[in-house]
Amino acid sequence: MMPVTSGAELPMSTESMTAGQLGRRRRLADAVIEMLEQTEPDRIKMKDVSQRSEVALGTLYRYFPAKQQLLAAAMQEWNNRLLHKLDTERAAPRVADGATVCERVLALHRREMRAYQRGPHFARLEIELYSSTDEYVIETLDQRAAANRAALFDLMDGVPPELARVASLAIGGTMLTALALWTSGRISFAEALRNVEDVIRLVLPEE
Structure with a gap:
């Protein structure tokens, strides 16, 4: 488990x-994403990221004073790429027109969950980041949550705002719990996916 970094110096602002x-x-984010495809978060070392990205170690630490901040930034980039891919797939002709809100939300979260299935280390990192008290890590989690909510609300066009808000909370919480149980070996991936699907069908009944 990664140590919390409360009070750590903040990363350099992209602005x-x-x-x-x-x-x-x-390049640093790309290197971490590539490493997470093969390596557990705890095994990733700053010097290895420096070598893989060809960014000097001293520069890396100027950008990200703490490893947890670097991993959070990489996870944010991975999430952005996933959202872009899912949005592109959703716009493709193979997505059936006339799908219900429930069907659209189910399709989105099935693809999200399968992305974690293909990259279980990303799922493990997701759970670890939620235990952090680092200000920057929390900020990236909030930004990602906002982006994910926007994508979800776009699919729930026409749903009353209060129902959409509650549905978002229920689905997000269930997905995080399902990932935690799956990555700890307490349930299978099929069970994790079914938990998410069951909650979606509960809060967004098919018409």
């Missing part, structure tokens, strides 16, 4: 970065 600095920051 103050030059184009070259933003490029190096992207």
Whole structure:
């Protein structure tokens, strides 16, 4: 388990970065994402990220003073790529027109869950980040949650706002719990997916 980093120095703001600095920051995130495809979060070392990204270790620490912050930034980038991919797939002709809200939300979360199935280390990192007290990590979690809610609300067009809000809370909480139980070996992936699907059908009955 990664240590919490409460009180740690904050990462360099992207708003103050030059184009070259933003490029190096992207290489760091790319390196972590590539490593997470094969390696558990706890086994990722800052020096290995530096070598893989070809960004000097001292520069890495200027951008991200704590490892947990680097992993959170990489997870945010991974989430953004996943949302973009899911949005593209949803817009593709193969997505049936006239699907109900429940069917659209089910399709979205099935694809999200299968992305975690293909990359279980991302799921483990997701759970670990939620135990952090680091200000920057919490900020990235909030930003990701907002982006994910926006994607979900887009699928729930026409649903009363209060129902959409409650549905978002219920689905998000169930998904996080399902990932935690699956990554700890307490339930199978099939059970984790079924838990999420059951809650979606409960809060968004098919018409």
